[in-house]
Amino acid sequence: MPLSAQPPANGEPYVLAASLDNARHLSSLLRAVHFQDHATCFATANGLRVTVEDAKCIQANAFIQAEIFQEFAVQEESVTFRINLSVLLDCLTIFGTSSLPGTSTALRMCYRGYGYPLMLFLEEGGVVTVCKINTQEPDELLDFDFCSTKVVNKIILQSEGLREAFAELDMTSEVLQITMSPDKPYFRLSTFGNAGSAHLDYPKDSDLMEAFHCNQTQTNRYKISLLKPSTKALALSCKVSIRTDAQGFLSLQYMIRNEDGQICFVEYYCCPDEDITEAEL
């Protein structure tokens, strides 16, 4: 019998038990990574990570650290399960998505372990909803092996500068081309659509640029359909860090401040579309 199927040593029936006064702290973050029906949930004493992947090329992770919750107890080293994210979001937002001042949905989440459903108890205004969502065997996830030592280029931008650009990306272009360079144009987003090519440049001394560390000129292309969902994370965030490694793998990390001012992170990793790393533009 696998370890996770045994009841935890201290007699506590749930391997994962968490309480949250405002379910939106969780649901808004999960929406930022909701581009596929299924997600893998990974819980440790540090908090919850929810991962969504597509086409073996893109991975999004939402991190909700334990401190965000009013209670977060994990009885084992780690608890992992796969779950239908669309269903989970429908349950978390059962009382609606509009945030009326002063009203919030309280959440209690319980999981007994391998093979058991995830139980949600949601309460708003004296009305209680109980949800039981089936869980599945967790998928094997991609490992982008993106660590700081391998980063070639990195910039940190204020999100408001990118929001409009991402919302209006020319979706007739198959790719989004990102150029990062210690020389002009420093940071350029390009699309090649039916109407023609479009370029958006951000100079390194722009007000929006919080940090600029580019060592090498790199131009990489990414499938625009895979990156477009990251717009949701961008919309919620105040800052975004954009990093590439020697192979052209892209890491986008979004810093998100919730209604109570607490910080959470969402990150997107994406494989380059073609193996183009141009030395010169």
Add this chain to the structure above:
Amino acid sequence: MRFRAKIVDLACLNHFSRVINTIAKLAKTCTLRLTVSKLYFILSDKVANGGVSMWCELCQGNFFDEFQMEGVAAEHNEIYLELVPDNLSRALKTAQSAKAVKIKLTNKHCPCLRVAVELKEEVASGMLLLWSILLVSIYLPVLKTMKSVVERMKNLSNSIVIEANLSGEMNLKIETDLVSVTTHFKDLGNPPWASEDGCQSSAQGRDLENMAEARIDIKKLQQLLAGQQVNPTKALCNIVSKRIVHFILLHEDVSLQYFIPALA
């Protein structure tokens, strides 16, 4: 609840019998709704796929010489019964040349429609057994909350179970292979029952916690709720267990009533 009616005119009796015969051919069981002026035979058997429901509406004045009805509550002057039309049809067959036919609702041991046929020479009477009706009347929760919950549930399932009891509790439930969700509403209040002798309200002696439930098409419920732009003055529903849900929404000058039949 009280009901007594009498037909003396032969032509009216034959006409009434023909209507009952037609209904008997269309459905094994049906719900009979009685108001001061009309009789509704509601056929909740699936006549066609998609849960189309049919009802037959008769003006009592066209058939009955006497018609007295007192419903479950003053503000809700109606009676719901479930019956097997074939039984009523057979009872009326014996009345082909009758002087009069009297129909009365009694509740000596259990709810019954008593059909008394007065023939020229003798009086024959029969009792039509009615199913013991599980009918719960309850005020609806805040429509905005109900709307949100049903919207979300619509994404998860095609059908929804609505259940309620006489303790002011209502549950909305969906269950599929993937997920089950139940929303519990409390302290909703039940419209007052008139306690009369004759036919007692079915609540007498019945456990107040017993839930009347019906599984209905969730889209129909969502459409009904989505159509409510303004909050009604009063909103309530009658659930006839496993048969039909009847919504009554009262605005100042307009009353809207919706029937949603239960799915098989």
